[in-house]
Amino acid sequence: NAGVTQTPKFRVLKTGQSMTLLCAQDMNHEYMYWYRQDPGMGLRLIHYSVGEGTTAKGEVPDGYNVSRLKKQNFLLGLESAAPSQTSVYFCASSYLAGRGYTFGSGTRLTVV
Amino acid sequence: SQQGEEDPQALSIQEGENATMNCSYKTSINNLQWYRQNSGRGLVHLILIRSNEREKHSGRLRVTLDTSKKSSSLLITASRAADTASYFCATDASGTYKYIFGTGTRLKVLA
Numbered sequence: 124n125a126g127v128t129q130t131p132k133f134r135v136l137k138t139g140q141s142m143t144l145l146c147a148q149d150m151n152h153e154y155m156y157w158y159r160q161d162p163g164m165g166l167r168l169i170h171y172s173v174g175e176g177t178t179a180k181g182e183v184p185d186g187y188n189v190s191r192l193k194k195q196n197f198l199l200g201l202e203s204a205a206p207s208q209t210s211v212y213f214c215a216s217s218y219l220a221g222r223g224y225t226f227g228s229g230t231r232l233t234v235v
Numbered sequence: 236s237q238q239g240e241e242d243p244q245a246l247s248i249q250e251g252e253n254a255t256m257n258c259s260y261k262t263s264i265n266n267l268q269w270y271r272q273n274s275g276r277g278l279v280h281l282i283l284i285r286s287n288e289r290e291k292h293s294g295r296l297r298v299t300l301d302t303s304k305k306s307s308s309l310l311i312t313a314s315r316a317a318d319t320a321s322y323f324c325a326t327d328a329s330g331t332y333k334y335i336f337g338t339g340t341r342l343k344v345l346a
Binding site: 127163164173213221222227 | 265266268270275276277278279280283285323325327332333334335336337338339
């Protein structure tokens with residue numbers, strides 16, 4: 124039982140490049156979330172999804188897009204990476220609203 | 236903006252002592268959760284307390300919730316070196332599906 128898997132684990136991008144972060148869960152969870160974690164800032168919600176085919180904006184959505192075409196996958200896209208997007212990105216999922224989250228191990232992204 | 240704020244930002248104690256961390260939040264909530272994060276790792280869910288509950292226990296963890304003061308506390312009893320980690324509270328504002336995390340308390344337990 125893998126839980127929540129994030130790929131890649133590390134990535135270095137040049138300013139202006141694009142990339143997609145993949146989050147996959149095998150627990151049949153309805154809800155999925157993308158957070159970013161920066162030093163001294165805690166975790167900030169980027170986008171989330173309450174079910175297959177749905178997405179919604181979180182606290183800091185600018186510069187990111189997401190898609191949830193399949194229930195088990197939640198993709199986070201950066202269309203034109205900027206140094207301000209250097210961060211550790213965490214994906215999480217939960218079975219129901221109001222339940223505890225299961226987190227992935229994170230993707231460390233550096234934009235130079 | 237952060238919904239929850241933990242206090243203190245950092246805490247250092249001796250093994251065997253108790254550790255208390257506090258969380259304050261701004262709006263009405265459905266639930267409050269506490270998470271642990273070991274350095275460089277993902278967050279691990281510790282405990283969830285609902286807005287109609289005042290206290291909850293799980294092993295060496297005790298969580299209290301005071302909705303009138305919009306605050307919660309996490310007590311770790313008989314701490315161990317393995318408890319060294321950052322601890323975060325997370326709240327879901329009433330009517331939303333999303334949890335907002337605080338900035339965390341860094342706990343160091345000295346052997």
